Amino acid sequence: MRDSDKRSYSSRPVLTINLTAIADNYKALANMVGTARIGASVKADGYGLGLQQIGRTLYGAGCRTFFVAHAGEGKLLRQSIGNQPTIYVFSGPAPQDSAVLFGNTLKPVINSLSQARDWVQTIEGVIRAPRVALHFDTGLNRLGIPESEASVFAEDKELLEALNVDLVMSHLACSSTSDHPKNKEQLDAFRRIAARMPMVNLSLANTGGIYLGKPYHFKLVRPGIGLYGGVTTDNPLEKPRHVVELHAPVLQIKNVKKGDTIGYDATFTAPKDMKIAIVSAGYADGLPVSMSGSDNNIISFARLGKNNVPVIGRISMDYTILDITDVDKFIQPGEKAVFYGANLDKQAQQTNRLNYEILTNLGQRCKRVYIRDGDSKDAKPKTAKPTTAKPRYDDNKNSARASKTSYSPQKNKNWKAKGKDWGAKPKR
Amino acid sequence: MRDSDKRSYSSRPVLTINLTAIADNYKALANMVGTARIGASVKADGYGLGLQQIGRTLYGAGCRTFFVAHAGEGKLLRQSIGNQPTIYVFSGPAPQDSAVLFGNTLKPVINSLSQARDWVQTIEGVIRAPRVALHFDTGLNRLGIPESEASVFAEDKELLEALNVDLVMSHLACSSTSDHPKNKEQLDAFRRIAARMPMVNLSLANTGGIYLGKPYHFKLVRPGIGLYGGVTTDNPLEKPRHVVELHAPVLQIKNVKKGDTIGYDATFTAPKDMKIAIVSAGYADGLPVSMSGSDNNIISFARLGKNNVPVIGRISMDYTILDITDVDKFIQPGEKAVFYGANLDKQAQQTNRLNYEILTNLGQRCKRVYIRDGDSKDAKPKTAKPTTAKPRYDDNKNSARASKTSYSPQKNKNWKAKGKDWGAKPKR
Numbered sequence: 001m002r003d004s005d006k007r008s009y010s011s012r013p014v015l016t017i018n019l020t021a022i023a024d025n026y027k028a029l030a031n032m033v034g035t036a037r038i039g040a041s042v043k044a045d046g047y048g049l050g051l052q053q054i055g056r057t058l059y060g061a062g063c064r065t066f067f068v069a070h071a072g073e074g075k076l077l078r079q080s081i082g083n084q085p086t087i088y089v090f091s092g093p094a095p096q097d098s099a100v101l102f103g104n105t106l107k108p109v110i111n112s113l114s115q116a117r118d119w120v121q122t123i124e125g126v127i128r129a130p131r132v133a134l135h136f137d138t139g140l141n142r143l144g145i146p147e148s149e150a151s152v153f154a155e156d157k158e159l160l161e162a163l164n165v166d167l168v169m170s171h172l173a174c175s176s177t178s179d180h181p182k183n184k185e186q187l188d189a190f191r192r193i194a195a196r197m198p199m200v201n202l203s204l205a206n207t208g209g210i211y212l213g214k215p216y217h218f219k220l221v222r223p224g225i226g227l228y229g230g231v232t233t234d235n236p237l238e239k240p241r242h243v244v245e246l247h248a249p250v251l252q253i254k255n256v257k258k259g260d261t262i263g264y265d266a267t268f269t270a271p272k273d274m275k276i277a278i279v280s281a282g283y284a285d286g287l288p289v290s291m292s293g294s295d296n297n298i299i300s301f302a303r304l305g306k307n308n309v310p311v312i313g314r315i316s317m318d319y320t321i322l323d324i325t326d327v328d329k330f331i332q333p334g335e336k337a338v339f340y341g342a343n344l345d346k347q348a349q350q351t352n353r354l355n356y357e358i359l360t361n362l363g364q365r366c367k368r369v370y371i372r373d374g375d376s377k378d379a380k381p382k383t384a385k386p387t388t389a390k391p392r393y394d395d396n397k398n399s400a401r402a403s404k405t406s407y408s409p410q411k412n413k414n415w416k417a418k419g420k421d422w423g424a425k426p427k428r
Numbered sequence: 429m430r431d432s433d434k435r436s437y438s439s440r441p442v443l444t445i446n447l448t449a450i451a452d453n454y455k456a457l458a459n460m461v462g463t464a465r466i467g468a469s470v471k472a473d474g475y476g477l478g479l480q481q482i483g484r485t486l487y488g489a490g491c492r493t494f495f496v497a498h499a500g501e502g503k504l505l506r507q508s509i510g511n512q513p514t515i516y517v518f519s520g521p522a523p524q525d526s527a528v529l530f531g532n533t534l535k536p537v538i539n540s541l542s543q544a545r546d547w548v549q550t551i552e553g554v555i556r557a558p559r560v561a562l563h564f565d566t567g568l569n570r571l572g573i574p575e576s577e578a579s580v581f582a583e584d585k586e587l588l589e590a591l592n593v594d595l596v597m598s599h600l601a602c603s604s605t606s607d608h609p610k611n612k613e614q615l616d617a618f619r620r621i622a623a624r625m626p627m628v629n630l631s632l633a634n635t636g637g638i639y640l641g642k643p644y645h646f647k648l649v650r651p652g653i654g655l656y657g658g659v660t661t662d663n664p665l666e667k668p669r670h671v672v673e674l675h676a677p678v679l680q681i682k683n684v685k686k687g688d689t690i691g692y693d694a695t696f697t698a699p700k701d702m703k704i705a706i707v708s709a710g711y712a713d714g715l716p717v718s719m720s721g722s723d724n725n726i727i728s729f730a731r732l733g734k735n736n737v738p739v740i741g742r743i744s745m746d747y748t749i750l751d752i753t754d755v756d757k758f759i760q761p762g763e764k765a766v767f768y769g770a771n772l773d774k775q776a777q778q779t780n781r782l783n784y785e786i787l788t789n790l791g792q793r794c795k796r797v798y799i800r801d802g803d804s805k806d807a808k809p810k811t812a813k814p815t816t817a818k819p820r821y822d823d824n825k826n827s828a829r830a831s832k833t834s835y836s837p838q839k840n841k842n843w844k845a846k847g848k849d850w851g852a853k854p855k856r
Contacts, residue, residue, distance in 0.1 A: 008523050008524045009522055009524055010498075010499070010500075010522050010525050011497070011498050011519035011522040012498050012499075012500055012525075043745065044712035044745050044746065044791075044793060045712075045792065045793065047745075048712070069439070069745075069746040070438075070440050070708075070746075070793070071440075072440055073793075090746065091679060091708055091746070092439070094437055094438050094439040094679070094761075094762075095436050095437060095438075095762075096436045096438035097438050097439060097440075112682075114761075115761075137682075139688075139689070140691065140692070141682070141684050141688055141689065141691065141741070142690075142691060142706055142741075142747055142749060143679060143680055173689065173692055174693055174694055177693070180694075182689070182694060249522070251520065251522070251539070251571060252539055252543075254565075254569070256569050260567075260569055261569065261610070262569040263569065263570060263601070264568070264601055265601065265602055265604065265605070266601055266602055266608075266610060276569065278570055278571050280498075280519055283782075283784070283785045283788060284471075284472035284473075284476070284788040289781065289782055289785050313569070313570075316570065317471065317475075317497075317784060317788060318518070318519070319570055319571065321570060333522075334522075334523075352718070352780075353717065354711075354717055356711070356745060357711045357717050360791070361711075361789050364792055365472060365473065365501075
């Protein structure tokens with residue numbers, strides 16, 4: 001950080017979002033799937049990082065198909081990427097959303113027979129209605145047409161013709177675990193269904209599905225988290241570039257005495273005389289309260305210059321307290337403590353959150369700064385370029401990676417993860 | 429719900445925010461503190477509910493003093509409440525924020541001696557600089573001037589005069605626990621410090637501090653969570669009106685067979701043939717992943733009409749799955765599943781979150797609908813009016829309430845809270 005930055009700091013926390021990294025992640029996934037195309041999942045405001053910026057970046061990288069959850073998201077995206085790209089709306093054509101779908105040429109994903117029939121009624125007499133995707137539920141048991149209804153579609157040529165389907169899709173439930181039997185079950189079900197549908201493009205794979213290999217790729221893959229730098233599978237080749245850092249400016253440094261308590265509800269008592277830094281970001285900005293460090297239970301660390309410093313005391317709405325006792329450098333207000341970045345997956349694990357959940361909970365109060373490689377030294381990529389090699393399908397599992405992503409409320413071991421196991425210096 | 433609502437639903441989730449309830453909570457707290465004034469804490473976008481709407485509502489209820497965390501928040505608030513009210517900025521005058529402070533007549537909270545001196549330099553030559561608050565740290569060990577530096581201020585008349593202080597304040601660490609010894613320690617320290625400062629208004633109490641009683645009220649109290657419907661203390665008289673509900677429209681109903689798995693990573697297996705509803709809200713909208721129900725471990729429920737229905741399977745980014753097997757009424761797409769409201773504190777506890785954290789994590793994607801009592805039957809208050817009685821200071825503690833609010837990463841019992849203990853129908 002330059003000295004001028006320190007003198008001129010604001011109290012507002014900053015998110016840096018590296019658009020080059022997102023484009024690189026896109027290209028790496030595109031390389032992995034060969035002739036299949038990529039339909040980027042940019043729902044939930046581009047996984048919390050900014051729908052319009054992300055949309056433009058992916059468009060610039062060559063993406064021409066996008067998926068959002070709601071028609072309103074599609075409208076915003078359309079405004080940023082122009083009329084050419086295809087935008088599908090996962091949640092389907094809810095009655096009140098028709099005007100937004102029509103007005104922005106969004107393609108609804110049809111999730112049930114009744115939705116299909118309602119849609120056909122809606123577009124009756126419309127000369128150029130958007131084409132649609134048919135979404136079959138092959139075992140996630142969330143949205144989608146049950147396999148048992150596939151025959152109704154297959155046999156009702158009039159309905160299919162009226163719908164004007166251009167994509168048949170399904171969604172994987174367990175793709176994060178490469179050897180989960182459900183993956184193959186869903187693949188088989190999807191093939192059975194697709195065989196009875198019109199000859200249109202097929203799509204099954206999310207990011208995890210891409211790593212399951214070519215049989216899962218079909219014509220279109222739909223990565224989300226892999227674009228945004230989060231690891232989601234147990235495949236050791238999955239190494240997305242990290243995308244987002246949360247920068248919290250130091251507001252104040254102070255000394256506390258042995259025995260003093262720190263933060264709300266006095267959950268941390270100084271075991272010795274300590275020096276602490278109060279930084280300007282809290283749970284309203286995207287740091288989970290479960291990152292709080294209490295007595296003998298340090299959960300996580302921030303990066304402050306070259307140091308990893310423990311989070312101590314309860315994280316509050318706007319501020320977080322760091323133990324800088326062992327930092328030999330002089331720290332002054334305005335310096336930035338950094339969260340996430342290369343440590344996104346680790347910090348999600350430590351705080352008992354999904355990495356996805358960390359991203360979508362990043363606070364709107366943070367100033368979003370979109371950077372590109374070369375903008376400054378902070379933005380330069382130091383991690384390895386994402387692999388362009390095809391995934392391996394051997395038994396070389398990395399169970400530590402798998403446990404990172406399989407979330408379970410019962411599994412609270414990580415909650416007490418030893419802080420010191422994050423001893424290694426971050427790579428950048 | 430009217431039938432017309434069902435026919436015309438959108439897939440977008442909706443937050444209803446009851447402004448009458450907020451005004452009522454304000455008035456109830458104002459009654460409790462008698463001649464003391466209220467300075468409302470509206471930081472973090474009004475605790476996630478919308479800074480400008482909340483600001484106007486509180487202004488309408490009589491509030492003339494507000495606290496925000498950052499200068500940028502003060503600017504937005506100023507735009508909505510006009511030039512008259514006082515707005516303090518907790519984070520202090522960071523160098524880059526000076527123009528926003530001056531331009532919007534925001535009063536910085538001075539948190540350290542060096543900040544005080546920097547500020548005096550900044551305003552040198554300014555004819556009408558904003559007055560400031562001095563914030564002393566009496567034991568929270570977060571932002572604030574250490575007591576040891578109070579004498580420097582007390583003796584430097586020139587500095588005090590240049591600062592033009594109009595408020596001396598501190599902040600309580602343990603006010604949620606009425607018999608915590610730290611409350612009295614901080615009160616004593618605050619009195620010692622105040623005795624040495626200019627004769628200006630004094631402020632110590634947050635919502636919890638208000639319930640600690642008159643000695644904590646001084647001239648100005650600074651409630652936050654109590655305005656927004658969250659319970660924060662172990663005082664059984666604390667009964668704010670609930671303010672916010674999250675409404676998730678049903679997108680699809682489906683039947684699953686015994687043995688089918690539901691949701692990501694197949695964490696829930698149907699113990700019998702079931703009927704499920706997929707509703708349109710997920711963790712991007714403010715439902716924590718820790719609300720997910722897995723096998724034999726139902727964490728929480730949504731209200732669907734008159735029924736409380738279990739959340740099953742992993743909550744995903746955009747959707748949540750409910751078990752409606754036992755609902756005897758015909759459920760159709762467009763009906764709304766309701767989260768939070770009267771169950772905010774309970775659902776925070778069940779999901780191992782602070783109620784504050786639930787509020788600030790409510791998704792920006794939700795449509796925010798501001799309602800007032802009488803707008804519709806949904807908006808009518810059914811809970812008891814907040815008490816206007818003075819708090820009691822006896823030993824009649826309610827430990828269940830206390831445990832609700834004292835968060836600890838180690839305490840994971842609640843994580844496995846029995847779903848069935850929420851058997852009682854909600855009050856409204």
